[in-house]
């Protein structure tokens with residue numbers, strides 16, 4: 001057995017993959033993956049919120065056949081966990097976004113490609129025939145925004161995910177300390193951290209250098225790098241008219257990612273969104289923001305089936321998905337889970353990560369006494385504190 005295969009087979013859960021991933025990355029990169037904004041209160045909250053709920057199993061049910069199948073954004077998924085968009089996945093393994101897309105396809109779910117990916121819209125579209133979604137930011141340059149929407153449409157993406165929670169870059173102090181900023185500002189300690197990981201340096205800087213693949217044909221303003229240019233493109237003046245504009249351009253299933261307030265969910269659905277990611281961007285944007293799970297029950301009651309609600313942030317176990325579904329989620333979504341697996345073993349590692357969670361989820365459904373998603377009822381979950 002190759003060392004990587006052994007590392008994967010010995011990883012019994014997401015926490016095991018996470019600790020192996022941390023060891024494989026230079027500290028600045030692993031802090032970039034793990035970190036959140038400011039005090040990281042929201043990052044911590046994303047996990048804590050799940051521990052506040054307990055499951056109440058049902059008895060005397062034939063659970064010899066269970067299925068977590070759901071339809072989200074018009075796509076039939078074999079289980080309710082979507083792979084969230086994460087920019088620059090090539091930082092973690094040369095397989096990057098292609099590895100993640102293939103892992104999602106292999107485990108029966110939907111992959112969302114980030115606009116900030118290290119592989120292009122077209123390359124990822126060709127990597128698998130399974131349906132994929134494209135995550136867009138509205139950039140200051142609306143021509144550039146429009147071009148991305150049209151490229152995703154031409155490449156056959158099944159759904160568009162509009163992320164709205166980066167009106168300005170966040171304050172991630174871990175990254176400032178390690179120099180993972182735009183432009184990078186590494187000190188001696190960071191450079192030594194890279195030097196301790198020659199394999200990572202070879203793969204990421206030489207073999208398959210990480211880039212912002214969707215913008216590689218673009219020329220930045222004179223005197224700026226492409227990274228600086230894209231960073232200056234975040235749009236602080238978003239309006240609901242922008243969502244209507246994008247929905248009209250796209251003309252297919254569209255989700256808004258990064259909402260937490262019920263009024264905004266209502267408004268986004270009125271503007272054409274079928275699906276809402278209740279998300280705080282994995283604790284990486286506004287610190288002290290509530291978690292998606294915190295807002296789920298009341299949003300589900302208010303929307304009463306008028307929108308697909310996806311909880312994103314802190315999912316690490318099959319039981320987390322069960323809790324979210326019982327509280328009204330149509331599905332969940334995760335960023336770091338796929339990235340931990342990708343770091344440890346590329347495409348095979350990302351597949352292992354997703355398969356571990358899928359197996360947990362289906363086993364947990366049986367243990368809860370639920371054969372289908374609609375049997376995971378509100379009464380199956382109880383607040384503990």
Ligand SMILES: Cc1cc2nc3c(=O)[nH]c(=O)nc-3n(C[C@H](O)[C@H](O)[C@H](O)COP(=O)(O)O)c2cc1C
Pocket residue numbers: 032033034046084085086087114115116135163257279280281282283284312313314315333334335336337
């Ligand atoms: C390294 C990293 C990069 C990310 N890049 C993006 C991105 O480009 N677009 C986006 O909408 N969200 C991005 N996110 C947020 C994820 O889509 C998702 O909301 C978050 O990871 C969910 O939390 P979890 O990692 O605890 O599952 C990123 C998250 C991480 C960890």
